[in-house]
Amino acid sequence: MSATLKRWWDSDLAWAWRHSPVAVIASLMLLLFLVCSFGAGWVAPHNPFDLTTVELLDALLPPAWSEGGSANYPLGTDSQGRDLLSAIFYGSRVSLLIGLAAVVISMVVGIALGLLAGYAGGRTDAFIMRIADVQLSFPAILIALLIDGVARAAFPREMHENIAFPVLIGAISLAGWPQYARTVRGSTLVEKGREYVQAARVIGVSSPVIMFQHVLPNVTGPVLVLATVHLATAIITEATLSFLGVGVPSTSPSLGTLIRIGNDFLFSGEWWITIFPGLALVLLVLSVNLLGDWLRDALNPRLS
Template identity: 80%
Template sequence: MDSLKRFWDSDVAWSWRHSPVAIVASIILFLLLVGSLGANWIAPHDPFDLASINLLDYLLPPAWEADGQSTYLLGTDSQGRDLFSALLYGTRISLLIGFASVALAMVVGIVLGLIAGYAGGRVDALIMRIADIQLSFPAILIALLIDGVARAAVPADMLESIAFPVLVGAIALAGWPQYARTVRGSTMVEKNREYVQAAKVIGVSRSRIMFSHVLPNVMGPVLVLATVHLATAIITEATLSFLGVGVPPTSPSLGTLIRVGNDFLFSGEWWITIFPGAMLVLLVLSVNLLGDWLRDALNPRLN
């Protein structure tokens, strides 16, 4: 309780309480997290249970329209799946891929950034040149390349089983250079501080200095970058799924739902693509707004 009270009285918590935008964004993101993670209990239907899907209920409009049914609040898709339930499950998949890819990119980028910033010399030059080369290509292109190589190297009957880890790895490998550059810059400053010099004098190993002493002092910018990168990772996943190289249709994310609905957009069934698109916008916008607030809250020049 004492640690919670100290956090509530901290500068970051004070900044959050006095930022209406951050509060609204937090509420929206919290509701989306609760709805997606609790989809098994909140969703009125299971869109992946073929036994519970009635094909005769296909392309039903939202409940407030003339031909809508109260059992399908946001209507149904071409297979008779409840769109509201599919949105909850799809948001969960998008969030899981986003969080997993950001976590993997953080680990790779932080380790390489610490090594480059602390070691310097040829090691620093090698890691940074690799990062510069990768940053010269769009992230979506790198993700498409990695996904394509994985699909070519794996038998067709195993594609669905490896789609999730391949997608996470592709997005993570496209995003690690940003973390590496950020951590490298901060490490180059921190390694000349007195506490690092004192650790060297008493014989502390390099790895312990980097991960026990330097790392906690460079995590502020990394957390801000991770928040912004989460929104980018979700959009990248949605783009890949929209292009048909993301998660399989049997476990659709928001991008897959938008791609499926796009085929019916001009035939009058607008709800199949509009609602997943609106959910994606809400999710990304709330994460971006929180990232902007966190950047300002952790910036000592603005406090």
């Protein structure tokens, strides 16, 4: 074990993680999703989007343990004969990629604006916070739908599939930055009055350097917790948009798209087409939320 890894293993955060069964189970569940999704090309039994390997005669097969099921398709197949387990692996990768990208962009924008608002104060603070307040008064899903609709109206129809991923990530990102901005602003207001910031000002350190090199490292705790919770929200938002038909294209479906496709067969008896992608989405979001709750308690022992 390297020295860096050993220091982390002996830290208070690692000790709290090892002694929290919920955190361990949630971490293992999330790790399983990450391995199966980003390693879908190696883990998945089939490539459900390779038309040369899809058998239409195997369409609508039930799970392997049901009558008429096949061991080649553990969770059954959809209406086109695609292996549902493999489709869940590939769909989870799309959902995670969109969620992670949206969280990173929201975090960068929110941290920058929150630092600026908290450190500058005055009209700058008031202007940024009023924009955040206005945006927070609307549900995130409505903001994402508005941005997606504007983008679809601004670009030709033949470009919609090509811009689907950037528009979806941008819509979710723009809907999520106010939470980061408000959190960072509150922490910055506390930190900018401390002695180390005053000392940096006295020796002539510039404001951007103070904000990003001195203040930012001391406000990352709440941001990490918020980012973990926001990842689950971003995945749910993407799934909702895809379920409504305004998300990712059908050629690269996410979990939300798989649920929407399976919903058409729910009442005809092929329940597995929508139940299993829905269960995968629930487990993914639950593992992220449980990990976020544990991280919040671990970084703030007073909440324990």
